[in-house]
Structure formats: structure tokens, C-alpha cells
Amino acid sequence: MVNVDVEKTANFDHQAQQIKRLLKVEGLQTYVTSDTLLADEFSNTTEEGIKKTAVITIIFIFIVLVLVFRSLIIPLVSLLNVGITMIISLSLVMNLAKYFNFPISDFTQVFLVIILFGIGTDYNILLYDKFKEELANSNQYQAINVVKASAGRTILYSGLSVFIGFAALSFAKFSFYRSAVSCSVGVLVLLAVLLTLNYFFMAVLGRKLFWPSHNFKVQQSSQVWRFLSQRGLKQPLIYIVIFRVIAGITIVNAPQQLNFNSADEVPNSNPIKKGYLIAQRDFSKGKISPTTINIKLNHPLNNQQDLAAIDQITNTVKKNSGVKSVMSVTQPTGRPLNQLYVKIN
Numbered sequence: 001m002v003n004v005d006v007e008k009t010a011n012f013d014h015q016a017q018q019i020k021r022l023l024k025v026e027g028l029q030t031y032v033t034s035d036t037l038l039a040d041e042f043s044n045t046t047e048e049g050i051k052k053t054a055v056i057t058i059i060f061i062f063i064v065l066v067l068v069f070r071s072l073i074i075p076l077v078s079l080l081n082v083g084i085t086m087i088i089s090l091s092l093v094m095n096l097a098k099y100f101n102f103p104i105s106d107f108t109q110v111f112l113v114i115i116l117f118g119i120g121t122d123y124n125i126l127l128y129d130k131f132k133e134e135l136a137n138s139n140q141y142q143a144i145n146v147v148k149a150s151a152g153r154t155i156l157y158s159g160l161s162v163f164i165g166f167a168a169l170s171f172a173k174f175s176f177y178r179s180a181v182s183c184s185v186g187v188l189v190l191l192a193v194l195l196t197l198n199y200f201f202m203a204v205l206g207r208k209l210f211w212p213s214h215n216f217k218v219q220q221s222s223q224v225w226r227f228l229s230q231r232g233l234k235q236p237l238i239y240i241v242i243f244r245v246i247a248g249i250t251i252v253n254a255p256q257q258l259n260f261n262s263a264d265e266v267p268n269s270n271p272i273k274k275g276y277l278i279a280q281r282d283f284s285k286g287k288i289s290p291t292t293i294n295i296k297l298n299h300p301l302n303n304q305q306d307l308a309a310i311d312q313i314t315n316t317v318k319k320n321s322g323v324k325s326v327m328s329v330t331q332p333t334g335r336p337l338n339q340l341y342v343k344i345n
Contacts, residue, residue, distance in 0.1 A: 001279055001282070001283060001287065004019060012036055012037070012040075013037075013040065016032050016034075016037055019032050020032050031271055031272070031274055031275025031278065032271075032272070032275060033272045033273075033274075033275030033276045033279065033288060034288065034289075035288060035289035037272045038262065038263045038266060038272060038273070038276060038289075039262060041266045041270055041272050041273070042106065042262040042263070042265050042266055043106055045265055045266055045267070046106045046107070046110070046265070047109075049110070050109050050110055050113065053110060053113055053114070054113050054117075057113060057114075057117045058079060058117075061075070061078070061079065061117060061121050062075045062079065064121070065078055065121070065124075065125070068125060068129075069128060069129075069132070069210060069213065070210075070212075070213040071209070071210045071211060071212070071213050072211065072212065073205065073208065073209050073210065073211050074124075074128055074209060074210065077198075077201050077205075077209065078120075078121060078124040078128075080197075081120065081124065081193055081194055081197050081198060082116055082117050082120035082121065082124075082190070082193075084193055084197070085116055085120060085186065085189050085190045085193045085194075086112060086113065086116050086117075086186075088189050088193070089112055089116065089182075089185055089186035089189045089190070090109060090112060092185055092189065093108060093112070093182040093185055093186075096185070102181075102182070103170070103175060103178045103179045103181055103182075104179050104182060105175065105176055105179035107176070107179065108179055108182045111179075111180050111182060111183050112182060112183060112186050115166075115183045115186060115187070116186050116187075116190055119159075119162065119187070119190070120190050120194065123155045123158075123159070123190075123194055124194065124198065126151050126154065126155060127147060127151050127152070127155065127194070127198050128198075128209070128210075129151075130146070130147050130150060130151040131143050131144070131147050131151075131202055131209075132210060134146045134147065135206070135207055139206070140202055140203055140205075140206035140207070141203065143202070144199055144202050144203060147199075147202070148199070152195055155191070155194065155195065156191060156195065159187055159188075159190065159191040160191075162187050163184050163187045163188055163191075166180060166181060166183040166184035166187065167181060167184040169181050169184075263276055263289075276288055284324045284325070286324060286325070293313075293317070295310065295313075301329075307329065307330055307340075310328055310329060310330055311328070311330040311331070311336075311340075313328075314326050314328040314330060314331050
């Protein structure tokens with residue numbers, strides 16, 4: 001294994017590509033890897049995952065809306081509204097991060113896709129269902145007024161509650177959780193879009209919004225939900241116990257091991273990951289991704305007292321489980337230098 005230092009100001013990926021070209025030796029399999037390259041590959045893997053998540057989400061939502069409303073127009077309008085929300089929200093979040101140090105992470109876009117398409121579709125179903133119900137006895141303009149006063153108000157209050165919940169994450173100390181604050185921006189944009197563009201499409205399209213369906217009769221109450229609600233009211237303790245047992249089994253069987261190693265998300269077939277695994281097998285994880293502890297004081301540390309303190313810290317860190325070796329100014333090779341110690345009999 002050969003360690004190569006690259007200046008921080010340099011184009012790291014470009015330097016890595018140059019090294020790869022220089023390492024093309026016949027009969028020798030070589031790999032170029034580092035924690036920075038792995039972080040870049042993790043970001044690329046995350047972006048690919050986001051694209052797949054978005055495609056699967058759109059297809060699933062389209063199918064659900066078609067089944068619910070028996071319409072081909074409703075799914076298109078709903079996805080258009082949420083898609084516009086997604087574009088505006090992502091743009092706002094990235095600009096806030098650029099100019100105001102707004103918290104973001106590699107999962108910010110994933111959070112926005114899941115939250116906006118999830119609750120956005122839910123709110124749209126509520127609006128369209130109420131609109132369809134009112135169209136049975138009135139024109140689209142009268143129906144819109146009723147939708148605004150009932151479903152629109154419900155969505156506004158519900159959305160503000162969701163906004164407050166995500167905004168509260170700004171007080172979290174863990175940066176990963178704090179980055180989910182971006183969803184609060186998305187929720188505000190979602191409310192603004194759904195409570196304006198939806199009414200526009202309702203007014204312009206009217207009954208055509210539900211094409212090819214022509215059934216505007218008020219739906220009867222669901223027998224399934226009536227049965228469950230009645231049983232829940234009569235025997236609430238039994239249902240509480242049942243759901244707690246189900247939740248308990250799920251929690252117990254869920255994986256409990258925390259893992260902050262982003263390299264695990266990169267496929268093993270990736271050349272950078274292959275090099276990382278080989279180095280990890282023959283050396284140690286710290287050789288590729290060492291952890292650096294910085295000590296900062298207002299005076300130089302090149303004196304006997306401070307060097308002794310550094311040496312003590314070095315030995316203390318060594319005692320932690322999972323630490324293979326520690327290198328410091330007093331132990332540059334990971335082992336104590338006998339010349340620095342005095343043995344008193």
C-alpha cells in the first residue's frame with residue numbers, strides 16, 4: 001500500500017484519475033481509494049437511489065390515484081402539483097444552504113421526495129374527494145368554495161402542524177436530524193401550491209377533472225371502517241394491547257446496530273470500494289480513514305509537561321475497544337520511544 005498526499009485545494013477526483021492512469025501496469029491489479037473518494041461514491045450512490053425512489057414513488061402514486069378516482073386526469077394534476085413543489089422546495093433549500101448555512105445532508109433530497117409526495121398525495125386525495133362530492137349537486141365554482149371552507153382549512157391546519165414538527169428539528173444537536181429541517185420549507189411551499197393550483201385546475205376543468213369517470217354520487221360509508229371504529233370504541237384496551245404487541249415484535253426484531261460507515265452503502269463491485277476492502281483486510285480501517293484528534297491551546301506544546309500530557313492522552317485512547325493503534329508526537333510509530341522515558345528503580 002502506498003500513501004499519496006494531495007493538496008486540499010487541488011481537484012481531488014482529477015488527481016485520483018491521474019494516479020489511476022499512472023498505475024496501469026501489465027500483470028498488476030491496482031486500486032485507488034481513500035475516504036474522500038468513498039464519500040464521493042456514497043454521494044453518487046445516494047443520487048442514483050434518489051432517482052429510483054422518485055420513479056417508483058411516481059408510479060405507485062399514479063396507480064393509487066387511478067384506483068381511487070377511476071380517473072386519468074387526477075393523477076397527472078396531482079403529480080404536477082407535487083412536482084412543482086419539489087422543484088421550488090429543493091431550489092429554496094439549496095440557496096438557503098449556500099447563502100445562510102442552512103443545514104442539509106446527502107439525504108435532504110430523499111427527505112423531500114418522501115415527505116412531499118407522501119403528504120402531498122394525501123392532501124390532494126382529500127381535496128379531490130370533497131370536490132367530487134360537491135359536484136354532485138352544484139357547479140365547480142360553488143364546489144370550490146365549499147372545498148376551501150372545509151377540506152382546504154383542514155389541510156392548512158394539518159400542514160402547519162407538520163411544519164412545526166419539522167421546524168423543531170432545528171434544535172437537534174445531531175446534524176443528520178437537523179438536516180430534516182428542509183422538510184419544513186417543503187411543507188410551506190406544498191401548502192402554497194396545493195391551495196392555489198388545485199383550485200385553478202378545479203375551476204378550469206370542472207367535471208372533466210375526473211374523466212373518464214362520470215359517477216359523482218356521494219359514496220356510502222365503508223363497512224370495514226365502521227366495523228373497526230365500533231369495535232375500537234367498545235373494546236379500546238384490547239386493540240391497544242394488540243397494536244403494542246405488534247409494535248413490540250417489530251422493534252425487537254429490527255436491527256439495532258448503529259453504523260456510521262458510509263462506505264457500507266457503496267456497492268462492493270465499485271473499484272474504490274474494492275481497494276478499500278483489500279486495504280482493510282491486510283492492514284486496518286484506520287490506514288484508509290484515520291481519525292485525527294486535534295489539541296489546541298494558546299501556547300506551544302513543545303515542553304516536558306505538555307508532551308507528557310499528550311503521551312497520557314495517547315495511552316488513554318489506546319485502551320478504547322476498536323482502536324488498533326494511536327500515533328502521536330511522543331509515539332510516532334504507534335509505540336513508545338524508549339529514549340523519551342526514564343526508568344526509576
